[in-house]
Amino acid sequence: MRNRDGFASDHARHGSPARAVGAAAAWRSALAAAILAALSASPALGWSDRTHTLIAQEAVERLPEPLRGLLSDEGRLKRLQESATAPDLRSKRGLPQYSPGEKPKHYLDIDAITDEAQPFAKFPRDRAAAEKQFGPEAFTLHGSVPWAAAGALDALADAMTGGRTDDIFRAAGDLAHYAADVHMPFHSTKNHDGQLTGNNGLHRAIEIGLVHRYLDSYYRAEIRKDRYDLPLVEDPTGRLFDWLIAACARQKPILEAETAARTKANYNPAQHTDDLDNPESERAKPYYAALKQELEARGSPEAAAMREASGHVAELLYTAWVRAGKPLALTPAPPEPAEQPVSPQLWLALLAAGMVLVLLWPRRRPSR
Ligand SMILES: [Zn+2]
Numbered sequence: 415m416r417n418r419d420g421f422a423s424d425h426a427r428h429g430s431p432a433r434a435v436g437a438a439a440a441w442r443s444a445l446a447a448a449i450l451a452a453l454s455a456s457p458a459l460g461w462s463d464r465t466h467t468l469i470a471q472e473a474v475e476r477l478p479e480p481l482r483g484l485l486s487d488e489g490r491l492k493r494l495q496e497s498a499t500a501p502d503l504r505s506k507r508g509l510p511q512y513s514p515g516e517k518p519k520h521y522l523d524i525d526a527i528t529d530e531a532q533p534f535a536k537f538p539r540d541r542a543a544a545e546k547q548f549g550p551e552a553f554t555l556h557g558s559v560p561w562a563a564a565g566a567l568d569a570l571a572d573a574m575t576g577g578r579t580d581d582i583f584r585a586a587g588d589l590a591h592y593a594a595d596v597h598m599p600f601h602s603t604k605n606h607d608g609q610l611t612g613n614n615g616l617h618r619a620i621e622i623g624l625v626h627r628y629l630d631s632y633y634r635a636e637i638r639k640d641r642y643d644l645p646l647v648e649d650p651t652g653r654l655f656d657w658l659i660a661a662c663a664r665q666k667p668i669l670e671a672e673t674a675a676r677t678k679a680n681y682n683p684a685q686h687t688d689d690l691d692n693p694e695s696e697r698a699k700p701y702y703a704a705l706k707q708e709l710e711a712r713g714s715p716e717a718a719a720m721r722e723a724s725g726h727v728a729e730l731l732y733t734a735w736v737r738a739g740k741p742l743a744l745t746p747a748p749p750e751p752a753e754q755p756v757s758p759q760l761w762l763a764l765l766a767a768g769m770v771l772v773l774l775w776p777r778r779r780p781s782r
Contacts (some may be wrong), residue, residue, distance in 0.1 A: 416750075428445030452549035461598055462622045463499045465720065470498040470590045472637045472724035473731060478644060481735045484744050485586075497587020498594075518554055519562035519592060519603040519775030522658060526556045533659045539652050558702040559601060560654035563592035567650050567734050589734070590727045596657050597723035599664040599715065607684075613672045615684025619705065620668065620716055622690045623683060627702050644725075655680055657726055663714040671708035678704045 461469065474494065475487045485494055505512040505520060527548050530536055545553065551560075566588035573581035587675040600606045600617050608616030625632055647653050676682060677762045681701035683689070689698035709716055735741070 424437065461594055461720075461723075462618075462625060463502065465621055465625050466498045466502075466591055466594055467495040468633050468637060469594045469720060469724045469727060470495045470587075473727035475638075476641050476644065476725060476728035477732060480742060481732060481740075484742075485731075490744075493583050494590065496587055497583045498590040500584075500587055501591040515554075517668075518557045518559075520559055520595045521557035521598075521606070522553075522559045523604045523606065524602050524658070524662070525551050526604040532662050534655075534662075537655070539655045556604075557601075558677065559592055559595050560651060560658055563589060563596060563654050563730070564651045566592055567730050570731070570734040571737040574735060574741055574744070577741065577744070579745045582744050586731060586734075589730055593654065593657075593727045593730050594723040596654050597661050597719045597726070599661045599668055599719055602658050602662050603665055605665070605669075608669060608672060610668055611673075613669055613676070614775060615682060615687070616669070616672045617689055618687070619672070619683035619702075623698065624700055624705060624709075624716065626691060627693045628706055629746050631706075632717060632720060636714065639721055640725070642725065644729050644732045646736055647729050653726075653729075657722065660722070661719060664719055667712040667715045668709065671705060671712055674708045675701055675705035678708075720745040 471491065471765035474482060474491060475739060477485065485491060500511065501516065501519065503509050503511040504516040506512060524534055524537060528534065528537055539560075541553070541558070566585050570582065570589055571584050595601050598621065600608070600620070605611055605613075606617060608614055679701035681698065683698075683701065686695075686698060689695040690697070
């Protein structure tokens, strides 16, 4: 029942069923396999498609009415979820959607830029100030995700104000994506795949392998906990940095849990990438079971990251809507037809017609 859960872009990851009927189908299968192989060989760029669609869905669930109603019907939610996975497609070379300059919008490896220790209190939140201090190339190299999310918020408020539906979905998808990426604990460190601490392969083990195996635990329970009344986000860039720094604090327990799991199961996820999306793999089962258990023993920091991402994406969507003046529709109502004043010529014509009617009206003879 995936469609009901809105996993709109799963097919992009899973590919088409391998029922080759004829050469064309075989070619298509080969092409799909090649694309999948290329995607899985490329460095991970954030939560997986599935996690992004889940976070977007839960964010919509958290919105107050009437905004929730504007985004929650099946067609609109699906469109939002597809928009929320589009930024990753724009970041992958070789795909038709590829857009140069997209990739750094998904992360900010803050510890690659500054020697300052967590919580990076002195790191400038303002982009111009940060570029002045570290040079603009630091942010094309090491990422710019908080500013990408803040820019998407501005674009969304603007599109909502103008009632430009296509722009609304594009900006809302960008916002949901970048703001969710801010929460991914390995989007804010040069140790993004655990490669500096002997945890190679950790990134996708967490975001794909684990989520796909424990979908019910994450989506039906963890992500939905702690719904709250959404505040207006007064300083989006400042808050996005706060959230990114909170994500940094989750790196340590996740690294420790992963080390314990790989030791216990004697399994290296970097060597078995074909297991990621295959929950049936017997070889991988002990590792993922141990990883889940070790994470739970540390308060499930990965689940907290997804949950907070959902709540914060909702806060930002809500803020854009309030900024836009709380529109009651995503497309402006068509203008009311202006009342046509009756012209003097029409009055004269009506008068003339009336006179003709009076003159020609058959007179009734008085009855006897
Ligand atoms: Zn991303």
